[in-house]
Every structure is written in structure tokens, then in C-alpha cells.
Amino acid sequence: MAVNPYNRGPLRTxxxxxxxxxxxxxxxxxxxTWGTASRTPKLGLDLSGGTELILTPxxxxxxxxxxxxxxxxxxxxxxxxxxxxxxxxxVSTQGVGDIVVSLPGTPDAATVASLQKSSQLRMRAVxxxxxxxxTPAPTSTGxxxxxxxxxxxxxxxxTGTTTTAPKSGFPPALSAATTAPTATxxxxxxxxxxxxxxxxxxxxxxxxxPAWVTPQLEAEFVALNCANPxxxxxxxxxxxxxxxxxSSDGTEKFILGPAEVQGDEIANATSxxxxxxxxxxxGVWEVVLNFNGAGTTAFCNVTSRLVSLPSPRNQFxxxxxxxxxxxxxxxxxxxxxxxxxTGNFTATSAKALxxxxxxxxxxxxxxxxxxxxxxxxxxxxxxxxxxxxxGVGLLLVVAYSLFQYRALGFVTISSLLIxxxxxxxxxxxxxxxxxxxxxxAGVTGLIVSxxxxxxxxxxxxxxxxxxxxxxxALRAAVETGWGRARRTILIxxxxxxxxAAVLYTLAASSVRGFAFTLMLTTIVDIVVVMLFTHxxxxxxxxxxxxxxGHKWSGLDPERLGARNVTYAGRGRVxxxxxxxxxxxxxx
Amino acid sequence: xxxFSQFGNDLYTGKRSIDIVSRQKTWYVVSLILxxxxxxxxxGRGLNIGLEFRGGSEYQVAAVSNFTNFExxxxxxxxxxxxGSNVVVTRIGTNTVRVQTENFQSTTVTAKVKSALASxxxxxxxxxxxxxxxxSWGASVSQQAITALIWFLILVSLVLAAYFxxxxxxxxxxxxxxxxxxxxxxxxxxxGFEVTSATxxxxxxxxxxxxxxxxxxxxxxxxxxxxxxxxxxxxxxxxANQAVNQTLVRSINTSVVALLPVxxxxxxxxxxxxPGTLLDLSLALFVGxxxxxxxxxxxxxxxxxxxxxxxxxxxxxxxxxLRYQAAQTRNASAVASEGDQPGQAGTxxxxxxxxxxxxxxxxxxxxxRPLHPYVQTGPRNQPKRPPKSKR
Numbered sequence: 007m008a009v010n011p012y013n014r015g016p017l018r019t020x021x022x023x024x025x026x027x028x029x030x031x032x033x034x035x036x037x038x039t040w041g042t043a044s045r046t047p048k049l050g051l052d053l054s055g056g057t058e059l060i061l062t063p064x065x066x067x068x069x070x071x072x073x074x075x076x077x078x079x080x081x082x083x084x085x086x087x088x089x090x091x092x093x094x095x096x097v098s099t100q101g102v103g104d105i106v107v108s109l110p111g112t113p114d115a116a117t118v119a120s121l122q123k124s125s126q127l128r129m130r131a132v133x134x135x136x137x138x139x140x141t142p143a144p145t146s147t148g149x150x151x152x153x154x155x156x157x158x159x160x161x162x163x164x165t166g167t168t169t170t171a172p173k174s175g176f177p178p179a180l181s182a183a184t185t186a187p188t189a190t191x192x193x194x195x196x197x198x199x200x201x202x203x204x205x206x207x208x209x210x211x212x213x214x215x216p217a218w219v220t221p222q223l224e225a226e227f228v229a230l231n232c233a234n235p236x237x238x239x240x241x242x243x244x245x246x247x248x249x250x251x252x253s254s255d256g257t258e259k260f261i262l263g264p265a266e267v268q269g270d271e272i273a274n275a276t277s278x279x280x281x282x283x284x285x286x287x288x289g290v291w292e293v294v295l296n297f298n299g300a301g302t303t304a305f306c307n308v309t310s311r312l313v314s315l316p317s318p319r320n321q322f323x324x325x326x327x328x329x330x331x332x333x334x335x336x337x338x339x340x341x342x343x344x345x346x347x348t349g350n351f352t353a354t355s356a357k358a359l360x361x362x363x364x365x366x367x368x369x370x371x372x373x374x375x376x377x378x379x380x381x382x383x384x385x386x387x388x389x390x391x392x393x394x395x396x397g398v399g400l401l402l403v404v405a406y407s408l409f410q411y412r413a414l415g416f417v418t419i420s421s422l423l424i425x426x427x428x429x430x431x432x433x434x435x436x437x438x439x440x441x442x443x444x445x446x447a448g449v450t451g452l453i454v455s456x457x458x459x460x461x462x463x464x465x466x467x468x469x470x471x472x473x474x475x476x477x478x479a480l481r482a483a484v485e486t487g488w489g490r491a492r493r494t495i496l497i498x499x500x501x502x503x504x505x506a507a508v509l510y511t512l513a514a515s516s517v518r519g520f521a522f523t524l525m526l527t528t529i530v531d532i533v534v535v536m537l538f539t540h541x542x543x544x545x546x547x548x549x550x551x552x553x554x555g556h557k558w559s560g561l562d563p564e565r566l567g568a569r570n571v572t573y574a575g576r577g578r579v580x581x582x583x584x585x586x587x588x589x590x591x592x593x
Numbered sequence: 594x595x596x597f598s599q600f601g602n603d604l605y606t607g608k609r610s611i612d613i614v615s616r617q618k619t620w621y622v623v624s625l626i627l628x629x630x631x632x633x634x635x636x637g638r639g640l641n642i643g644l645e646f647r648g649g650s651e652y653q654v655a656a657v658s659n660f661t662n663f664e665x666x667x668x669x670x671x672x673x674x675x676x677g678s679n680v681v682v683t684r685i686g687t688n689t690v691r692v693q694t695e696n697f698q699s700t701t702v703t704a705k706v707k708s709a710l711a712s713x714x715x716x717x718x719x720x721x722x723x724x725x726x727x728x729s730w731g732a733s734v735s736q737q738a739i740t741a742l743i744w745f746l747i748l749v750s751l752v753l754a755a756y757f758x759x760x761x762x763x764x765x766x767x768x769x770x771x772x773x774x775x776x777x778x779x780x781x782x783x784x785g786f787e788v789t790s791a792t793x794x795x796x797x798x799x800x801x802x803x804x805x806x807x808x809x810x811x812x813x814x815x816x817x818x819x820x821x822x823x824x825x826x827x828x829x830x831x832x833a834n835q836a837v838n839q840t841l842v843r844s845i846n847t848s849v850v851a852l853l854p855v856x857x858x859x860x861x862x863x864x865x866x867x868p869g870t871l872l873d874l875s876l877a878l879f880v881g882x883x884x885x886x887x888x889x890x891x892x893x894x895x896x897x898x899x900x901x902x903x904x905x906x907x908x909x910x911x912x913x914x915l916r917y918q919a920a921q922t923r924n925a926s927a928v929a930s931e932g933d934q935p936g937q938a939g940t941x942x943x944x945x946x947x948x949x950x951x952x953x954x955x956x957x958x959x960x961x962r963p964l965h966p967y968v969q970t971g972p973r974n975q976p977k978r979p980p981k982s983k984r
Contacts, residue, residue, distance in 0.1 A: 055719070062733070104733070112704070114704075115704070373727060374725075374727060375726070375727045375733070376645075376724065376725060376726040376727060377703065377723070377724070377725040378722075378723075378724040378725070379703070379707075379722055379723040379724065380722045381653075381655060381719050381720050381721055381722045382719055383655045383656055383717075383719055383720045384653060384655040384689070384720065384722050387655060387866075388866065388869065388871070391861055391862075391865050391866050391871075392858075392861075392871060394861055394865075395854075395857050395858040395860075395861035395862070395871070396854070396857075396858075398857040398860070398861065399853060399854030399855075399856075399857035399858065400854070402853040402854065402856070402857055403850055403853050403854060406849060406850060406853060407850065410846060446869065446871055447791065447794075447874065449871075450858060450871050450874045450875065453854045453855075453857070453858055454798075454851075454854060454855055454858070454874075454875075454878060456854045457850050457851035457852070457853060457854045457855065458805075458851060460850045460851075461805070461847040461850055461851055464843065464846045464847050464850060465809065465843065465847065468840075468842065468843040468846070471601075472605060472839070475602060475605050490816070493812065494808070494809055494812045497756050497808055497812065498804075498805045498808045498809055498812075500752065501749060501752065501753075501801060501804045501805055501808055502801045502802070502804075502805055504745070504748055504749055504752060504801070505745055505749075505797070505798065505800050505801025505802075505804070506798075506801065508741050508744050508745040508748065508797075509741060509794060509797055509798065511741075512737050512738075512740055512741040512744070520794060520798075520874065521794070524798070524801075
């Protein structure tokens with residue numbers, strides 16, 4: 007089929023659009039078939055039901071928070087949420103320092119409280135260790151040990167420090183210093199007064215002094231069941247006192263001395279492969295710690311003291327949120343302000359530990375700003391009505407543009423459909439890649455944007471009509487009209503985009519979806535006008551129906567008042583010639 | 594339809610022209626009255642601040658079938674858990690009951706209230722939504738809104754100044770913007786609509802929308818005034834007025850099309866959904882878009898014209914244009930006195946760019962065929978020769 011040479015350019019542009027759409031949906035199909043994406047956008051909490059909590063950091067006095075701390079806080083809260091066994095939870099920041107936690111279903115009060123508390127990372131000297139497995143807790147022994155799934159930690163039976171070869175594994179449970187309270191399967195704490203623990207009355211001289219272990223602590227130690235979340239939750243972490251706690255994977259328990267190094271004294275923590283003397287990587291993963299001034303001194307004191315002590319008291323426990331995430335052995339007095347932890351790490355576990363050490367100190371707690379619980383019934387109700395509103399809105403726009411622009415109205419309709427197609431694909435893609443969720447506000451944004459998108463078509467059509475009124479032939483009118491309309495469309499869409507972008511960066515999360523869909527549709531609008539509406543109109547201008555200004559085409563020059571004879575150059579007079587031809591046909 | 598597009602044609606060609614720019618004082622007075630009313634509403638009545646800004650708890654019970662005596666029942670349900678609190682119960686849409694209390698409740702209390710409400714209204718626990726808002730939340734929302742407003746204003750005035758290459762357009766657009774915002778908020782105060790955080794976002798979105806309209810008009814104003822400055826046939830105000838007239842149909846169409854979906858949300862939201870993000874956003878948008886259309890036509894352009902007319906260059910242009918127009922009128926009356934189609938040429942609005950069009954109908958060839966203006970004057974730089982029959 008021979009292509010009208012006038013149509014070649016527009017057809018090329020249209021094929022770009024087709025490629026774009028095919029590419030978009032191809033990508034979407036690929037990631038939904040082989041990836042994790044779904045074919046529909048994920049729904050926000052207000053449509054699918056669930057709970058949204060907004061937490062704001064509690065600031066003491068003039069304390070200020072920076073973006074880094076908030077990011078840390080988000081990571082920690084995410085770990086806490088995941089640790090409590092809730093799946094599909096989302097944690098994000100909003101505005102300056104607010105943290106939004108979205109959970110499916112309704113969380114219990116304890117979960118909410120656990121999200122709000124501050125997070126503490128401390129280093130304490132180990133006094134006693136014990137295996138958690140045979141805990142003589144009277145009730146829940148046979149139950150499967152539901153280990154908290156804080157991502158890291160379980161693997162690094164980490165020991166070792168700078169330069170020296172890593173030791174592997176914790177020392178056997180309850181070695182040397184104490185006799186085994188756990189050796190007896192029944193809870194009989196009094197019977198097992200550990201031989202190595204000296205008189206409880208004596209005042210402890212330093213943080214590693216076994217004198218900290220009072221009979222009361224010991225009783226707590228024996229009673230502690232690391233497999234029981236309740237008893238783990240009951241652990242108290244008072245920096246000035248010794249504490250009884252579990253390792254975060256629930257396999258071991260400890261009695262630890264008072265806190266000696268605070269989490270905020272750790273300046274940085276990174277994970278890397280150990281380097282050998284000649285600088286090549288050894289393939290052994292290590293976690294490198296950097297301390298600040300106070301931390302260097304404190305850590306120096308601790309390691310200097312521990313290095314000469316018998317196992318397990320040569321270990322120090324790194325306690326995060328009441329649980330020991332790592333208990334390495336000190337292998338020298340480390341006073342340089344850096345230290346490395348080695349053990350049988352993998353790349354991921356080393357990174358996880360480093361992140362925990364780095365982000366561990368979250369010296370702030372949060373106030374619950376809002377708690378919004380939406381029932382699934384209400385949500386689905388809202389969605390169906392939102393879609394109804396969208397359908398009605400679309401119909402009204404279609405009806406109005408058909409009324410105003412006759413056949414041109416169909417150009418509007420098809421452009422709107424293309425825009426809808428692209429928007430749907432993009433939203434679905436974003437919901438997969440960026441975790442965007444469609445909320446009621448987002449739906450509102452989409453509906454409102456129907457008007458905005460249709461507006462740019464109107465701008466264009468009116469411009470073309472203006473040119474026709476000036477007496478241009480339709481093909482010329484479409485081109486000159488486009489040149490002028492494009493500028494207006496770009497600047498007005500630019501302003502809209504700017505407004506939406508400012509809203510997006512600063513708005514409260516509940517309406518962020520609104521700003522997001524507005525931004526998205528503004529871009530889609532420009533794409534559709536450029537790649538679809540304009541080439542389509544150019545092609546249509548070459549058809550008899552539109553090009554000769556059929557009565558129903560919406561571009562009838564007579565109807566548009568271009569009654570005057572217009573000189574089109576080279577002796578041609580457009581309207582008169584056309585009218586004469588038309589009259590000739592009729593007679 | 595016919596008459597509307599006819600109206601558009603007439604506005605475009607200048608056959609019919611609405612004096613918008615020259616009657617700026619009228620619009621200023623109208624707007625001033627509206628602004629005073631808005632301010633009175635704002636400071637007299639005050640805004641009806643929603644729960645989100647005061648802090649408190651809100652419960653929504655969906656799928657309620659039995660509405661008899663629902664207020665007392667809801668209060669009873671709440672009283673068992675949280676006695677003595679100030680409770681407001683409203684019915685929303687067809688099957689939803691909303692319960693609001695002033696105090697911020699802990700999650701434990703919330704859970705109890707939910708189950709009490711569920712059993713009272715005989716619905717599943719799934720059908721009860723709870724929303725608890727801390728007292729400081731509203732302040733932080735307002736804080737964010739104000740930050741967003743300031744950023745938006747700064748960015749947008751920069752963008753507009755860069756695009757239009759004159760800060761006066763930025764100023765005029767911003768004045769129109771402030772005008773829209775104050776009136777919209779004022780309408781909220783006067784009508785007593787509830788202000789929620791969604792409403793605040795709606796207000797901020799109006800900013801974008803109001804500017805959208807203004808930018809479309811200004812784009813045409815720029816085009817026309819450039820022509821006018823080039824050929825010296827129109828004063829700035831005349832060119833601006835013509836631009837407003839030419840874009841009037843477009844403004845009406847774009848506003849109607851923008852309003853239609855918003856109106857549909859508003860309708861569905863009001864009759865079926867009840868208060869919520871949807872209704873709050875769409876109400877703010879509806880009012881804002883309507884006011885925005887008004888201001889881009891009746892406020893922004895006259896303000897711009899007022900600002901620009903003070904420039905010496907524009908005063909110069911005014912002199913030139915008036916001189917030109919006087920000459921045109923003289924010519925036209927001369928033609929009219931020749932007896933050649935009186936009236937037609939006389940009605941051509943002096944100084945209009947389309948004066949050529951309007952008068953072109955008046956000159957016909959000997960055979961009665963209308964002559965294009967291009968050929969009316971004969972070959973360039975040569976005296977016009979009358980046709981043989983007239984010689």
C-alpha cells in the first residue's frame with residue numbers, strides 16, 4: 007500500500023509510540039511472568055484494609071535530627087516490624103523525620119509499642135554464657151523454637167579481632183567460669199551455685215568481675231527461655247547494671263556486665279573481605295568497626311582488660327535492643343580506634359552485622375502521631391465507588407468533547423484511552439519497582455487528571471481552529487497550530503508538574519499518591535499529545551472528511567467563521583476555491 | 594452548539610469583543626468584595642478544622658443495616674469503654690456510621706471501642722475502621738503545607754519569569770493565585786466545610802491549576818502584544834483584551850472539561866461515600882478551579898495590563914496605536930462617505946488586528962466577488978487603480 011508522503015512523518019512518530027507501549031507492556035509482562043510483579047497495581051492500605059501508623063521522633067530539648075538518622079531509624083523499625091512476624095509491612099519516611107509504617111491487618115498494642123521505643127546498642131563484657139536450647143523453662147520446652155528473624159546475626163559465631171586468625175564458634179556453653187545451671191534439666195537454681203562465682207556480697211571491681219552475678223541474676227538466667235518471645239521481651243537493659251539476655255538467634259544466653267561502650271560511640275562499621283599482608287583479599291569476611299574519641303578510649307579499656315581473662319569472660323557482647331547480636335572474643339588490647347570482627351561470615355551476614363552496628367544506636371523514641379485502621383470492607387467499597395466516579399467523569403468529558411468538537415472528539419477519546427493505557431502500565435510498573443501503592447488519593451489524582459489531559463487536547467484543537475479561522479487550509483492549520491499549542495502545553499504542563507512535585511516531596515503520606523499520579527499523568531499527557539494526538543491529527547488532516555472540513559468534523563471552516571476569501575499564495579484562494587468546487591459538485 | 598462556536602468565532606475575529614481589560618476597576622471591586630467576604634468568613638466564622646488538626650479518634654462502621662437510634666447506640670458503645678468523652682455520631686452515605694471523639698486514645702482502647710461498636714451494630718470486626726490522630730499531627734501537616742506553598746511560589750515565579758521573560762507576568766500570575774487561594778479558603782470558612790489534610794492538599798493543587806489557566810491566557814497575551822509592539826496598531830491593553838477574548842472559549846472549554854471529572858467525584862463522594870479523602874480533595878479542587886478560571890480572565894490579565902501600561906515603552910506604544918487607529922477611523926469614514934457598503938467598514942473595530950478581515954467584506958470586485966485584502970490595494974507600491982467600469 008502506498009503511503010501518502012504527507013503521512014510518513016506522523017506514521018514514524020506513531021510507530022515510536024507503539025514501540026514505547028509495546029516496550030512498557032513487554033517489560034511488565036516479563037517482570038510479572040518471571041519476576042515478582044503483579045499485573046495489577048498494588049493497593050494502598052485505605053483500599054485493601056490495614057493499619058497505617060505515623061511515628062514522629064521524640065526530640066529532647068534542642069536535639070535535631072538529620073536525614074541519616076531518619077534513614078537509620080527506618081531501617082531499624084523495618085527490622086523490628088519484620089521481626090514481629092508481620093509480612094508485607096512497609097516503612098517509609100515522610101516530610102522531615104516522620105516515619106510511616108503500613109501494616110496489613112491490625113497490629114496488637116505490644117507491636118505498636120515496640121515500634122515506638124528507642125533502640126540501644128551497647129557493648130558489655132560477658133560474664134556467663136549458656137546454651138539456650140535445654141532451657142529448663144517449665145512449660146514450653148517442646149515447642150519449635152520460633153527464632154526471631156532479625157536478618158543478620160545468627161551465623162556469625164563471631165570471634166576474633168584485628169589481624170589474627172579468626173576463631174570459630176562461641177566457646178562451649180557455660181565453660182570455665184561457672185558450673186552449669188543448665189546442666190540440670192529442672193529449674194533448680196539454688197543447687198547450682200557456680201563455683202567460680204565468688205561471694206555475691208563482694209563489690210564488683212570492674213565490669214568483668216564475676217561478682218556482678220548475684221544469685222538473683224542467676225535465677226533469672228536459668229529461668230530465661232530464649233524460645234519464648236514473652237520472656238525475651240521482658241529483658242531489661244539498664245546500662246548501669248548487669249543484664250541477662252539471649253543472643254538474637256535465640257541459641258545462647260548470657261549474663262553481661264554493665265554497659266561500657268555505647269552505640270553512638272561507634273563512628274562507622276563496614277563489611278569487607280579481609281586483606282592479607284601483601285594486600286590481596288583473603289576471601290574471609292570481616293566487619294570493621296571505627297570508634298569516635300570516647301569510644302576508642304572505652305573500647306581500649308575493655309579489650310585491655312578482657313584479653314587476659316579466661317573464656318567466656320574474654321568475650322564482649324554487642325547488645326542491640328536487649329539482645330546479643332554478636333559476642334566476639336577480644337584478642338588483644340585494641341586502642342587504635344578500629345577493630346575488626348571475623349568469624350564464619352558470609353558477605354550478607356557481614357553486611358547485616360555492619361549495618362546493625364552502624365545503625366544500632368537509635369537514641370530516639372517515637373510518638374505515635376496517627377494510627378489509621380481501615381477495615382477491608384470499607385476499603386473495597388471506596389475503591390469501587392472511586393472507579394465509578396472515574397467512569398462517570400470520563401463519560402462526561404467524552405460527551406462534552408463530542409458535543410464541542412464533533413468528530414475531533416474521537417481524537418480526544420482515543421488519546422485519553424492511550425493515556426490511560428500508558429498510565430496503567432506505568433503505575434503497575436512503579437508499584438513493582440518503587441513499591442508505589444494505589445490509594446484513594448491516587449485514584450482521585452487519576453480522575454482529576456482526566457480533565458488535565460483532555461485540557462491539552464482542547465488547547466491544541468482550539469489553536470488549530472484559530473488557524474482555520476485565519477483562513478489556513480487544514481493541513482497547514484494543524485502544523486502551525488501545533489507549533490504554537492506545543493509551547494503552551496509544555497509550559498502549562500510544566501507548571502502543573504512543578505506543583506505536583508512540590509506536593510510530592512512535602513506532602514503527608516496519605517495524599518502522596520495524589521501528587522504522584524498527578525506528576526505521572528502530566529508526563530504521560532505530554533507524551534500522548536506529542537506522539538499520538540498530533541500525528542493522528544496530521545494524518546486525519548489528509549483525509550477527505552477532515553481535510554475538507556466536513557460539517558461533522560469539528561473543523562468546518564464555514565462553521566468556524568472563516569467566511570472570507572483567503573489568499574493562499576500563488577494565486578490560490580483557499581475557501582473560495584473549495585466552495586466553488588463544492589458547488590460545482592452539487593450542480 | 595452553533596451559537597457557542599459562533600460566539601467563539603466572533604470573539605476570535607474581534608467582531609464581538611468583551612471589554613475585560615478596560616473595565617478592570619469593575620473586576621477589582623468585585624474581587625475586593627469577594628476577598629473582604631472571604632476574610633470576614635476566615636476571621637469571623639473561622640475555619641471548620643477537621644479532626645486531623647485537633648487530634649482525636651474517629652471510627653467508621655461500614656455495612657450497617659439497622660439505623661434506628663444509631664446515635665444513642667454508638668454513644669452507648671463508646672460509653673462502656675471510655676465514659677464521659679465528647680462523642681459526635683454522624684451517618685455517612687447509605688450504610689456507614691461515623692463516630693468521632695475528642696481524645697486521643699491508645700491502641701488498647703481503640704481495639705476495645707472497635708469491638709464494642711462491632712457488636713453494637715451487629716457487624717463483623719472487619720467492618721470497623723479506626724483512625725487515631727495525635728494532637729501535634731495537625732501542626733506538622735500545616736507546617737508542611739506552608740513549606741510546600743513557599744517552595745512552590747518561589748519555583749513557579751522563577752519558571753514563569755524565565756518563560757515569559759518578564760517578572761511582571763509572574764507578579765500578575767501570583768496575584769491571581771493569592772486571590773484564588775484566599776477566596777477558596779474563605780468559601781470554606783463561610784460554608785463551614787470541614788478542613789482536613791486532604792483539603793489542604795486540594796488547596797495546594799489549586800495553585801497549579803489556577804496557574805495553568807493563567808499561563809494559557811498569558812501565552813496568547815504575549816503573542817498578541819508582541820504583534821502589537823511590532824506593528825504599533827494596538828495599545829498593550831487592547832492587545833491583552835483581544836487575547837483574553839480569543840482564549841475565552843478555550844478557557845471555558847478547558848475549565849468545563851477539568852470540572853466535569855471533579856464534579857463526578859464530588860457527586861459520588863457526596864451521595865455514596867461520605868467524608869473522606871475523595872470528597873475533601875474534590876471539593877477543594879472544584880471551588881478552586883472555578884475561582885481560578887475567573888481570576889485568570891478577570892484578574893490576572895487586567896493586573897498585567899495595568900503593570901505594563903506604566904512602562905514608558907508601553908506609553909509610547911499607546912500613542913502610536915492611538916494615532917494609527919485614528920487614521921484608520923478616518924480612512925474608514927472616508928470609505929463610508931464614498932457610499933460603498935456603509936456600516937460594514939465603520940463597525941470594524943479600530944486598531945484591531947482583524948480590521949483587515951472585517952473590512953475585507955466591504956470591498957468587492959466589479960463582478961461582486963469579495964476581494965482579499967491582499968489584492969485590494971493593488972500591486973505593491975503602486976497607486977490603486979479603480980476597475981475600468983468605474984473609471
